[in-house]
Amino acid sequence: MDLLQAAKDAAEALDSKFGKNIVVLKISTVSAIADYFIITEASNPNQVNAMVGGVEEILEKNHGIKIKHIEGMQRADWVLMDFNDIIVHIFNEESRAFYDLERTWKDAEVLEWKN
Numbered sequence: 001m002d003l004l005q006a007a008k009d010a011a012e013a014l015d016s017k018f019g020k021n022i023v024v025l026k027i028s029t030v031s032a033i034a035d036y037f038i039i040t041e042a043s044n045p046n047q048v049n050a051m052v053g054g055v056e057e058i059l060e061k062n063h064g065i066k067i068k069h070i071e072g073m074q075r076a077d078w079v080l081m082d083f084n085d086i087i088v089h090i091f092n093e094e095s096r097a098f099y100d101l102e103r104t105w106k107d108a109e110v111l112e113w114k115n
Contacts, residue, residue: 003085004111006063007036010088011113013054014040017047019090025108035085037105041096045076051090052079059083 011022019040028035042048052070059065065083072079077095081088089101 002063003035006059006065007038007086007111008113009058009062010038010055010083010086011040013058014038014051014088014090015114017051017054018043019051020093021096022113023102024111024113025102025105026111027105027108029109030105030107034082034087036087036111037101037108038086038088039091039096039101040089041091041093042076043092048073048076048079048090052081055081055088059086 007024011024014022019042022038022040025037025039026035027033027037040051042051056067065086067081068084069082070079077092078099079090091099
């Protein structure tokens with residue numbers, strides 16, 4: 001299985017649902033919790049739902065990867081989608097600025113994801 005391509009496909013799925021400021025981090029060199037973090041912003045709960053569905057669909061359809069766990073759907077200010085080796089974070093703008101995962105994981109490699 002090509003996890004890098006799966007991470008890029010997940011980022012593309014977020015982009016197709018108008019995710020903002022999408023970042024793909026390769027965290028496997030600095031942590032054992034996953035290989036990739038994908039971080040984006042959504043404007044409203046409906047967009048969050050569309051993004052969640054889009055990522056789940058593309059990863060299962062193209063890579064046979066099923067979601068292990070999801071958190072935060074009730075509030076939709078920070079949704080975490082855990083696919084084992086790929087973790088997707090969907091924030092609203094305020095929560096993304098507050099938690100600033102890019103700063104927390106500053107030692108991770110930022111990857112180009114657009115094909």
